[in-house]
Amino acid sequence: MNPQSAGSSEYGHNPNSFGFDLHHTDAQSAARRATLHTPRGAVDLPTFMPVGTLGTVKGLDMERVQETGAQIVLANTYHLALRPGDETVAALGELHEFTGWSGPILTDSGGFQVFSLAERAQVTEQGVTFRSHIDGALLDISPERSIAIQEKLGSDIVMAFDHVVELPNEPAVVAEATWRSVRWAERCRRAARRDDQMLLAIVQGGLDSELRRQCSRELVKMDFAGYAIGGLSVGEEPVEMVRTLDATVPELPTDRPRYLMGVGRPEDLLEGVARGIDMFDCVMPTRNGRNAMVFTDEGPLRLRNAVHEHDRRPLDSACPCLACRHSRGYLRHLFQAKEMLGPILASLHNLTYYQRLMADARSAIEQDSFMAFREEKLSRWKAGPIEYVCP
Amino acid sequence: MNPQSAGSSEYGHNPNSFGFDLHHTDAQSAARRATLHTPRGAVDLPTFMPVGTLGTVKGLDMERVQETGAQIVLANTYHLALRPGDETVAALGELHEFTGWSGPILTDSGGFQVFSLAERAQVTEQGVTFRSHIDGALLDISPERSIAIQEKLGSDIVMAFDHVVELPNEPAVVAEATWRSVRWAERCRRAARRDDQMLLAIVQGGLDSELRRQCSRELVKMDFAGYAIGGLSVGEEPVEMVRTLDATVPELPTDRPRYLMGVGRPEDLLEGVARGIDMFDCVMPTRNGRNAMVFTDEGPLRLRNAVHEHDRRPLDSACPCLACRHSRGYLRHLFQAKEMLGPILASLHNLTYYQRLMADARSAIEQDSFMAFREEKLSRWKAGPIEYVCP
Numbered sequence: 001m002n003p004q005s006a007g008s009s010e011y012g013h014n015p016n017s018f019g020f021d022l023h024h025t026d027a028q029s030a031a032r033r034a035t036l037h038t039p040r041g042a043v044d045l046p047t048f049m050p051v052g053t054l055g056t057v058k059g060l061d062m063e064r065v066q067e068t069g070a071q072i073v074l075a076n077t078y079h080l081a082l083r084p085g086d087e088t089v090a091a092l093g094e095l096h097e098f099t100g101w102s103g104p105i106l107t108d109s110g111g112f113q114v115f116s117l118a119e120r121a122q123v124t125e126q127g128v129t130f131r132s133h134i135d136g137a138l139l140d141i142s143p144e145r146s147i148a149i150q151e152k153l154g155s156d157i158v159m160a161f162d163h164v165v166e167l168p169n170e171p172a173v174v175a176e177a178t179w180r181s182v183r184w185a186e187r188c189r190r191a192a193r194r195d196d197q198m199l200l201a202i203v204q205g206g207l208d209s210e211l212r213r214q215c216s217r218e219l220v221k222m223d224f225a226g227y228a229i230g231g232l233s234v235g236e237e238p239v240e241m242v243r244t245l246d247a248t249v250p251e252l253p254t255d256r257p258r259y260l261m262g263v264g265r266p267e268d269l270l271e272g273v274a275r276g277i278d279m280f281d282c283v284m285p286t287r288n289g290r291n292a293m294v295f296t297d298e299g300p301l302r303l304r305n306a307v308h309e310h311d312r313r314p315l316d317s318a319c320p321c322l323a324c325r326h327s328r329g330y331l332r333h334l335f336q337a338k339e340m341l342g343p344i345l346a347s348l349h350n351l352t353y354y355q356r357l358m359a360d361a362r363s364a365i366e367q368d369s370f371m372a373f374r375e376e377k378l379s380r381w382k383a384g385p386i387e388y389v390c391p
Numbered sequence: 392m393n394p395q396s397a398g399s400s401e402y403g404h405n406p407n408s409f410g411f412d413l414h415h416t417d418a419q420s421a422a423r424r425a426t427l428h429t430p431r432g433a434v435d436l437p438t439f440m441p442v443g444t445l446g447t448v449k450g451l452d453m454e455r456v457q458e459t460g461a462q463i464v465l466a467n468t469y470h471l472a473l474r475p476g477d478e479t480v481a482a483l484g485e486l487h488e489f490t491g492w493s494g495p496i497l498t499d500s501g502g503f504q505v506f507s508l509a510e511r512a513q514v515t516e517q518g519v520t521f522r523s524h525i526d527g528a529l530l531d532i533s534p535e536r537s538i539a540i541q542e543k544l545g546s547d548i549v550m551a552f553d554h555v556v557e558l559p560n561e562p563a564v565v566a567e568a569t570w571r572s573v574r575w576a577e578r579c580r581r582a583a584r585r586d587d588q589m590l591l592a593i594v595q596g597g598l599d600s601e602l603r604r605q606c607s608r609e610l611v612k613m614d615f616a617g618y619a620i621g622g623l624s625v626g627e628e629p630v631e632m633v634r635t636l637d638a639t640v641p642e643l644p645t646d647r648p649r650y651l652m653g654v655g656r657p658e659d660l661l662e663g664v665a666r667g668i669d670m671f672d673c674v675m676p677t678r679n680g681r682n683a684m685v686f687t688d689e690g691p692l693r694l695r696n697a698v699h700e701h702d703r704r705p706l707d708s709a710c711p712c713l714a715c716r717h718s719r720g721y722l723r724h725l726f727q728a729k730e731m732l733g734p735i736l737a738s739l740h741n742l743t744y745y746q747r748l749m750a751d752a753r754s755a756i757e758q759d760s761f762m763a764f765r766e767e768k769l770s771r772w773k774a775g776p777i778e779y780v781c782p
Binding site for chain 2: 054055056058059060061063083084088091092093097098099100309310312322325326327329330332333334336337339340341343344345
């Protein structure tokens with residue numbers, strides 16, 4: 001990890017609206033403190049983006065999402081294209097008016113669903129045909145169609161359509177999907193029309209460091225406004241993810257944002273930040289919250305556990321979230337009684353926890369103390385690995 | 392309906408904490424503008440109390456409940472005694488600390504469940520044995536036990552334990568339950584120990600006006616701090632409820648609050664206010680909201696209806712609630728996609744609608760124009776009777 005010098009750039013079709021300022025790189029790591037400028041506001045980097053798959057961060061109104069400290073949210077192209085449909089979102093004023101979120105919004109491209117809904121997806125060089133998980137109707141997504149949908153949705157940051165495969169996998173399968181993703185990125189770049197959207201390319205390459213490097217170089221040649229690292233957090237060991245980041249990030253330009261897609265656990269975020277990642281997203285804080293698992297500095301708590309029954313303490317006395325105005329006993333009661341407020345408050349707490357973690361990481365980078373901050377957090381979380389809870 | 396003169400009273404064990412001020416009675420009806428003082432704050436009357444059965448108004452955190460304009464909330468003794476148990480609520484700091492609601496809280500007594508869970512309830516003169524609707528365990532509630540539970544819960548306003556029966560019903564059944572309720576009210580009065588709680592008696596008598604009058608007189612002799620009218624909204628016609636109010640309310644002292652339990656639809660609230668009722672509660676705004684039915688001045692809307700798909704208008708452009716910052720199309724999408732935010736926003740809107748209705752009613756009473764206000768509302772709602780939606 002090499003410290004990188006500060007710098008800034010403006011790029012894209014609308015140079016007055018989008019921009020990236022690199023303020024400082026940590027003295028002991030590649031962690032960097034930067035700002036992403038968008039027409040809808042600035043984002044302090046590194047940042048965590050809450051996931052609002054269908055135009056709502058599950059269980060929370062957008063005021064509550066903002067109160068967690070979030071500056072940018074994510075929505076899903078595949079899911080919105082099926083329900084309510086991109087034409088309907090457009091008719092209702094595009095994503096910002098639709099959701100009520102006035103800050104920046106990033107949409108993914110549908111490429112992740114090629115992996116997560118693999119049994120419902122048929123891939124050709126032209127694109128992917130999905131059989132809807134709702135009603136079985138067919139939905140074609142090609143690079144051009146993905147961009148067109150994202151333009152209808154009106155997000156601020158749009159992602160190239162890529163081909164994500166399960167890991168570990170056959171080298172030939174990974175290589176084919178990687179080079180297809182490169183060809184598709186070029187098609188996305190040509191298809192993009194809106195000058196109020198910023199298009200990011202996605203590096204693929206599985207766990208093959210050399211393939212990741214080659215993919216990065218090809219995409220960097222195309223001069224995208226930013227780069228994502230995709231195809232991770234899809235079944236590989238955490239150590240493999242970290243090794244892949246070590247191979248990939250140095251290939252990416254220092255003056256553009258870097259986004260590690262779909263990651264992850266709090267410890268994964270810190271590992272990514274240490275390697276120069278600027279942006280993250282994951283359903284974990286909300287999905288785990290809905291399932292009564294909350295993050296704390298002492299490790300995760302399972303709120304349904306009987307040990308909390310008479311516990312008057314909040315989850316975290318330093319946390320400003322609404323959940324932490326209540327006792328653990330009350331939160332447990334809400335889950336035992338299957339009250340909606342349980343998932344609501346646990347999601348709110350977890351998102352607040354992630355945002356505070358990123359805010360503290362930003363401060364630590366500014367003070368050249370990120371690695372000490374990371375060590376301290378990891379040692380306090382030592383209670384064990386945090387599970388990914390499926391509902 | 393006779394206009395009644397203004398007056399005020401202080402009563403109970405702690406005269407500095409509880410009190411009732413009657414400010415004005417409407418010139419054309421018995422509608423009255425009053426204030427109920429409690430140690431936890433004042434309540435502008437007439438008022439509507441959101442129902443927080445298990446210590447949470449379903450789907451909303453207490454800040455959102457407060458934002459609707461609510462000044463007092465209700466919680467249910469039977470349900471809390473079963474889950475998490477009154478001892479657990481006490482260990483967690485009683486209802487106010489437990490729920491995070493710092494304003495006044497009213498608890499019912501469990502008497503309504505003698506009706507609503509009749510097949511699980513065995514009634515004797517001593518009390519009622521319930522077979523838990525959760526696990527079949529037995530729960531005994533007598534007048535003394537109901538008061539003891541409510542004292543453990545730490546509510547501000549506690550209700551006498553009564554015997555509620557289905558209507559219409561055999562005269563002998565209604566009479567027996569009514570006189571038993573009177574005897575139980577006296578037992579409750581003797582059992583009450585806390586001087587920071589206000590105990591209200593509940594008038595029964597079914598649809599028999601003479602029985603209602605007799606019951607009222609017996610309870611008034613016992614000098615309670617306020618009087619509720621119970622056993623209505625249990626299957627009878629609305630016109631029967633109104634007739635029963637006409638017989639009952641004139642028997643109640645003018646210097647004490649009057650509470651019509653479990654009522655009701657917006658039109659029922661206005662009928663009750665016109666007859667001198669001060670307090671109401673009902674699950675309708677939240678339960679119907681969870682089921683995609685929202686109240687508006689043009690009558691109820693069913694949000695799942697396809698007509699709303701592309702509608703960019705809010706439910707009510709004059710409504711200050713969070714739901715009304717969104718389009719009808721977005722709210723429909725949330726219900727179609729089974730997103731939690733649909734029930735959350737619809738519940739928030741409906742509670743806000745009820746609170747605005749009561750605030751407007753209070754203003755109308757102050758201006759001696761309540762009957763014109765009522766006529767105007769009823770004519771705008773003419774779309775038809777509002778259904779009670781069961782989940």
